[in-house]
Amino acid sequence: xxxxxxxxxxxxxxxxxxxxxxxxxxxxxxxxxxxxxxxxxxxxxxxxxxxxxxxxxxxxxxxxxxxxxxxxxxxxxxxxxxxxxxxxxxxxxxxxxxxxxxxxxxxxxxxxxxxxxxxxxxxxxxxxxxxxxxxxxxxxxxxxxxxxxxxxxxxxxxxxxxxxxxxxxxxxxxxxxxxxxxxxxxxxxxxxxxxxxxxxxxxxxxxxxxxxxxxxxxxxxxxxxxxxxxxxxxxxxxxxxxxxxxxxxxxxxxxxxxxxxxxxxxxxxxxxxxxxxxxxxxxxxxxxxxxxxxxxxxxxxxxxxxxxxxx
Amino acid sequence: xxxxxxxxxxxxxxxxxxxxxxxxxxxxxxxxxxxxxxxxxxxxxxxxxxxxxxxxxxxxxxxxxxxxxxxxxxxxxxxxxxxxxxxxxxxxxxxxxxxxxxxxxxxxxxxxxxxxxxxxxxxxxxxxxxxxxxxxxxxxxxxxxxxxxxxxxxxxxxxxxxxxxxxxxxxxxxxxxxxxxxxxxxxxxxxxxxxxxxxxxxxxxxxxxxxxxxxxxxxxxxxxxxxxxxxxxxxxxxxxxxxxxxxxxxxxxxxxxxxxxxxxxxxxxxxxxxxxxxxxxxxxxxxxx
Numbered sequence: 001x002x003x004x005x006x007x008x009x010x011x012x013x014x015x016x017x018x019x020x021x022x023x024x025x026x027x028x029x030x031x032x033x034x035x036x037x038x039x040x041x042x043x044x045x046x047x048x049x050x051x052x053x054x055x056x057x058x059x060x061x062x063x064x065x066x067x068x069x070x071x072x073x074x075x076x077x078x079x080x081x082x083x084x085x086x087x088x089x090x091x092x093x094x095x096x097x098x099x100x101x102x103x104x105x106x107x108x109x110x111x112x113x114x115x116x117x118x119x120x121x122x123x124x125x126x127x128x129x130x131x132x133x134x135x136x137x138x139x140x141x142x143x144x145x146x147x148x149x150x151x152x153x154x155x156x157x158x159x160x161x162x163x164x165x166x167x168x169x170x171x172x173x174x175x176x177x178x179x180x181x182x183x184x185x186x187x188x189x190x191x192x193x194x195x196x197x198x199x200x201x202x203x204x205x206x207x208x209x210x211x212x213x214x215x216x217x218x219x220x221x222x223x224x225x226x227x228x229x230x231x232x233x234x235x236x237x238x239x240x241x242x243x244x245x246x247x248x249x250x251x252x253x254x255x256x257x258x259x260x261x262x263x264x265x266x267x268x269x270x271x272x273x274x275x276x277x278x279x280x281x282x283x284x285x286x287x288x289x290x291x292x293x294x295x296x297x298x299x300x301x302x303x304x305x306x307x308x309x310x311x
Numbered sequence: 312x313x314x315x316x317x318x319x320x321x322x323x324x325x326x327x328x329x330x331x332x333x334x335x336x337x338x339x340x341x342x343x344x345x346x347x348x349x350x351x352x353x354x355x356x357x358x359x360x361x362x363x364x365x366x367x368x369x370x371x372x373x374x375x376x377x378x379x380x381x382x383x384x385x386x387x388x389x390x391x392x393x394x395x396x397x398x399x400x401x402x403x404x405x406x407x408x409x410x411x412x413x414x415x416x417x418x419x420x421x422x423x424x425x426x427x428x429x430x431x432x433x434x435x436x437x438x439x440x441x442x443x444x445x446x447x448x449x450x451x452x453x454x455x456x457x458x459x460x461x462x463x464x465x466x467x468x469x470x471x472x473x474x475x476x477x478x479x480x481x482x483x484x485x486x487x488x489x490x491x492x493x494x495x496x497x498x499x500x501x502x503x504x505x506x507x508x509x510x511x512x513x514x515x516x517x518x519x520x521x522x523x524x525x526x527x528x529x530x531x532x533x534x535x536x537x538x539x540x541x542x543x544x545x546x547x548x549x550x551x552x553x554x555x556x557x558x559x560x561x562x563x564x565x566x567x568x569x570x571x572x573x574x575x576x577x578x579x580x581x582x583x584x585x586x587x588x589x590x591x592x593x594x595x596x597x598x599x600x
Contacts, residue, residue: 025422028503032418036411036474037430043471044437047448054448116339125582126343128589129350132582134532136550137571140557141349144356144564150365152352158368184349192590238438245441248534252554266443266535273447274539286444297439 048290055283074284084285086260087268088292094175094264095243098182102239103232105183106190111220113191114198124195127188135185139252142181146253171261174254178262181249186242190235197231198224237300244293265289353575357381357568364564380569389544390570393552396541397574400462400548401530404469408477408526409519416481417507421493431482437475445471446539453540460546468536473526480525480591484518485511521588524581531578549574 058070078084116123130138145152146167154164167173201224209219247266250256256263256271263271269289273282344351351371356364357380359373384390419431449468450459458464488511496506512519537548544552553574556567582589 026424029418029422029424029427032414032422032503033427033430036415036434036478039411039470040434040437040474043467044440044445047445047452050452051444051448054451118336121586123339123343125586126347128582128586129347129579131589132528132578133350133575134534134550134553134578136532136534136554137353137575138349140553140567140571141353143557145349145352149367150369152348152369152371155368184346189590196590241439241441245443247443248550251534251538255559266441269443270446270535270539273450279447279451282447286447289441290444293439293441297436 051283051286054280055287057280059280070280074280075288078281078284078288083260083263084268087263087265090262091244091264094178094246095240098179098186098243099236099239101179101183102187102190103235105187106194106235109187109191110194110198113195124192127191130185130188135248136252138185139181139249142177142184143253146177168254169258171258174258174262177253178249181253182243182246185249186239190239193231193235194228197228201227237297240300241293241297244296350575353568353571356564357572359565361565380565384566384569387566389552390573392545393547393549394573396462396465396546397531397548400465400469401527403462403466404473404530405523405526407466407470408473409523412474412477413481413512413519414507416478417485417511419478419482420485421488422503434475434478437471438479440471442472442533443535446536449536450539460541460543462546464540465537465548468540469530469533472529472533476529477522477526480522481515481518484515488515521585524585528578528581
């Protein structure tokens with residue numbers, strides 16, 4: 001962070017050296033960046049504004065009624081529907097649980113892996129695999145593993161003499177399969193970022209504490225963890241955004257079921273639009289979704305910036 | 312474990328010879344096996360004969376490996392469309408994003424202007440954006456212009472995913488580019504376009520390759536937008552096709568895993584090739600649904 005700001009200051013200073021060159025530089029910058037900005041305005045900003053407009057109208061494929069302006073009616077309709085509130089609460093619950101478990105598991109695994117003396121590179125490569133492959137395929141694999149009868153998970157449980165539940169038939173078990181699948185997909189990212197952060201901590205610090213007689217727990221909580229704060233914040237921001245948009249694994253594993261118990265914002269939005277053909281309602285959900293993610297992401301961004309300014 | 316950790320780096324650590332080293336090694340192998348089990352399961356299921364797919368208790372390895380699942384996938388023929396679509400859409404979205412994103416990243420990094428910081432921030436904020444939010448507007452707009460079920464429609468819809476990623480990765484790289492080289496080129500009378508093409512680009516090939524790889528992967532692995540914008544086997548991409556092998560109406564696990572193997576192998580090769588850049592790539596914004 002500090003490096004970045006330092007460099008920015010450097011560029012600004014060198015640009016101020018001569019005002020003519022600076023002006024030319026600014027014009028060049030505008031010309032270089034304009035096409036990309038225009039492309040994103042057309043593909044993100046315009047669709048989004050159009051969605052806002054759509055959310056204020058009555059519009060559905062099935063309905064034969066003419067399209068008309070209905071104000072905030074769609075928002076009132078969505079915000080009072082219990083299935084939207086269920087999806088919203090379940091999303092928030094999922095985001096909280098998955099972030100906490102990912103961080104704890106990621107920290108634990110990173111602490112163990114940093115001690116690996118052999119095959120460090122090979123291990124890092126193996127860990128990176130879930131990050132590169134499509135969530136759809138991973139979710140398919142987990143659907144097979146958790147399935148009734150021919151699934152490997154229940155096969156293993158039966159071998160140990162344990163009960164073999166119907167994983168997708170019961171709300172909390174279905175949620176567990178979603179959580180496990182997403183942990184498999186995301187914990188490797190947390191581990192790799194934390195390992196990179198740990199590599200940046202000078203050995204002498206932890207060494208000195210140990211020589212002073214600090215216990216392993218003490219060293220971890222008083223030295224390692226505080227020094228990992230920047231890495232943890234990066235993980236939090238990125239994983240928060242990912243967790244909010246979780247869709248693929250839910251679509252593949254449970255389809256939101258049983259009885260909507262694994263419905264989240266993305267899957268609810270998808271169903272509103274493409275199963276119920278409720279386009280105006282879907283538009284209102286889209287706007288609410290973007291607002292919620294925006295507010296939470298913005299809050300974290302400013303919290304991060306304040307911390308960065310303090311450091 | 313604490314004892315091992317507290318040994319200074321230079322001293323030889325407990326290795327193969329101690330029982331502790333062997334235990335750690337065995338534990339590690341078991342952990343890696345369990346960790347990779349979902350993938351291993353896909354690869355072994357793909358070569359299982361249909362009689363062993365649903366064996367109870369389940370078997371990890373087939374007693375008689377077969378290519379029947381692959382044969383079935385190819386006889387159906389849709390897989391070639393899907394693979395082609397995924398490849399075409401990924402390559403085109405990446406090329407367009409590089410064409411627009413390379414100069415933009417260079418401009419943001421080296422030619423700041425009044426609102427460039429705001430614009431760059433706006434580009435990067437799209438990292439937080441849920442792609443499913445674009446599903447509805449793209450669906451309705453592309454339907455209007457007849458671009459549903461077409462690779463062109465998907466390419467357009469993937470620009471907001473791939474382009475910000477490319478800009479973010481390259482902006483960070485260009486910021487580190489040595490100023491002396493640019494200054495020297497400017498003194499030689501080169502204009503910005505030629506500096507970009509003759510000086511910057513040749514020296515940035517690895518960074519551009521990594522940005523291209525991650526841009527491509529974010530399109531290759533994308534699901535919800537492809538699911539929304541395509542509905543025929545001729546137009547679907549690989550993730551959509553793979554998901555449709557196993558639904559509430561059919562459970563073609565054999566074909567699903569065979570298709571998955573074909574879909575995963577290029578990615579696994581890319582993972583090995585790009586292993587050193589994976590963290591930086593993912594931190595700059597490859598999306599995960």
